Every structure is written in structure tokens, then in C-alpha cells.
Amino acid sequence: MTIDDAKAHIDEYGYAVLKEALTPDQANALRNRSAELIAAERATSGEHVYLDGCAQRVWNLVNKGRIYEEMIQLPQILALQEYLLGDNCILSSFTVNFIGPGAPAGRLHIDFPLGSFPQPPPPIPLCANTIYVLDDFSPENGATHIVPGSYKRGYAPDPEKEYDDVIQLDVRKGDIVVFHGATWHGSGANHTEQDRMILLGFFCRSFMKPQQDQFKLARPEVVARATPTLKRLMGFESQSGMRT
Numbered sequence: 006m007t008i009d010d011a012k013a014h015i016d017e018y019g020y021a022v023l024k025e026a027l028t029p030d031q032a033n034a035l036r037n038r039s040a041e042l043i044a045a046e047r048a049t050s051g052e053h054v055y056l057d058g059c060a061q062r063v064w065n066l067v068n069k070g071r072i073y074e075e076m077i078q079l080p081q082i083l084a085l086q087e088y089l090l091g092d093n094c095i096l097s098s099f100t101v102n103f104i105g106p107g108a109p110a111g112r113l114h115i116d117f118p119l120g121s122f123p124q125p126p127p128p129i130p131l132c133a134n135t136i137y138v139l140d141d142f143s144p145e146n147g148a149t150h151i152v153p154g155s156y157k158r159g160y161a162p163d164p165e166k167e168y169d170d171v172i173q174l175d176v177r178k179g180d181i182v183v184f185h186g187a188t189w190h191g192s193g194a195n196h197t198e199q200d201r202m203i204l205l206g207f208f209c210r211s212f213m214k215p216q217q218d219q220f221k222l223a224r225p226e227v228v229a230r231a232t233p234t235l236k237r238l239m240g241f242e243s244q245s246g247m248r249t
């Protein structure tokens with residue numbers, strides 16, 4: 006799919022799949038590093054484990070490996086995020102989402118902070134997400150649920166309700182999915198013995214408070230080697246008062 010086709014697909018359905026957007030080496034490097042972080046954080050703090058202990062997030066990836074610094078700046082991703090959120094959009098958070106064997110489905114939702122907004126949310130996109138697929142998805146292993154076109158509804162899903170227009174993403178390791186933050190979505194249940202791992206590169210408009218304040222959290226060496234694009238994504242240009 007070309008970037009123009011992806012923009013048109015997002016306009017129509019609220020999401021687009023970029024097939025094989027990662028090289029096998031990139032996908033393997035991201036998966037290996039993410040698996041290390043999952044194991045290390047579970048062993049030390051056990052923090053960010055959820056869904057009955059079967060799922061786990063790793064936060065603040067920009068600080069946790071050079072591969073993440075590079076991969077958050079992939080041009081195809083930025084082209085689509087900037088299309089939705091403006092040329093000066095910033096990173097809201099960059100996380101691993103690990104759905105292990107036995108995890109129940111996550112609830113259907115729209116992304117931060119839209120879920121707590123008065124409805125309908127503003128008509129322009131305020132946030133948008135990116136899934137880096139690091140394991141082949143299947144209907145059984147937790148493939149993300151999504152409701153095509155739902156961002157146009159002007160309200161959030163009711164987590165207690167069942168909707169008959171939910172589909173599951175049919176994507177493979179190395180694919181990337183970009184979606185409008187008001188598109189209804191959630192992780193599927195993992196009924197297999199295999200892990201399902203993704204990264205979520207989550208962006209927002211430059212005037213918003215991001216989900217994680219990259220600007221404050223970034224380690225000095227990450228800032229020192231950051232490209233101008235990465236610095237902008239971390240919010241270094243979106244607080245005018247920070248310029249002396």
C-alpha cells in the first residue's frame with residue numbers, strides 16, 4: 006500500500022496496514038530486545054503486569070535501546086502520523102504490549118485522553134497509534150480487535166456491550182498498522198501457548214500533554230545523540246518557554 010493509499014484507507018476505515026514495513030532484521034531486533042525487557046522488568050519490579058498476570062507493558066522505550074530511537078522515526082510512520090496530527094506532532098508514549106498465553110481480551114476502547122473527554126470528541130484527530138507487529142497474528146493468539154470506521158461515530162464503545170462489527174487484524178510479523186486514536190480497538194484473548202508481542206508508537210498533537218513526558222524522562226545520552234526529528238518527537242520544540 007502506498008502512503009497515499011494508506012491515508013485514504015485511514016480516512017475511510019480509521020486504520021491502515023503497511024505490509025512488511027519492517028525488515029526481518031528490524032523485526033527480530035525489536036522482538037529480541039523487547040523480550041529481554043519483558044523478562045527483566047517482570048523479574049525485578051513485576052510492574053505493569055495486567056490481564057490476570059498474562060499481559061505486560063514496558064514503558065518509555067526511547068530510553069531502553071537504540072533500536073527504539075531509530076524505529077520510532079521510520080518515515081512511513083511519521084508520514085501517516087503527521088497526516089493525522091500535524092507536521093509538529095509529538096510522541097505520547099512508546100511501549101511494548103505483550104499478550105501471553107491465557108490472557109483474556111482487553112476491553113474495547115478509544116485512546117488516551119479521548120476516553121475521558123466529553124462526547125462527541127473534537128472533530129479533528131488528537132492522537133493516533135502505531136502497531137509494530139512482532140509476532141504473526143491469528144484469531145486465537147490475541148490479534149487486535151478493531152471496528153472499521155468507528156472513529157466517525159463520535160462516541161466511545163461501551164465496554165459492557167458486544168458489537169457485531171468487530172474484526173480482528175490479520176497481520177504478520179514486520180507489518181505496521183497506523184490507526185486514528187478514536188478508532189475502537191482492544192487486544193484479543195490469547196488461547197494459544199505462544200506469546201503475542203507488539204510495540205505501540207502512540208502520538209499526539211504538539212499542544213497536548215503526552216501520556217509519558219519524554220522531555221523529562223529522556224536520559225542525557227539519549228538527548229545528546231537525538232536527531233532533530235527525535236528531539237521534536239520528545240517535545241523539545243513544543244514548549245516555547247523552554248527556549249532561552
Ligand SMILES: O=C(O)CCC(=O)C(=O)O
Pocket residue numbers: 102104111116147148149150190191192193203205
Ligand atoms: O495489544 C493490542 O492488541 C492493543 C493494545 C491497546 O488497545 C492499547 O494499548 O490501547
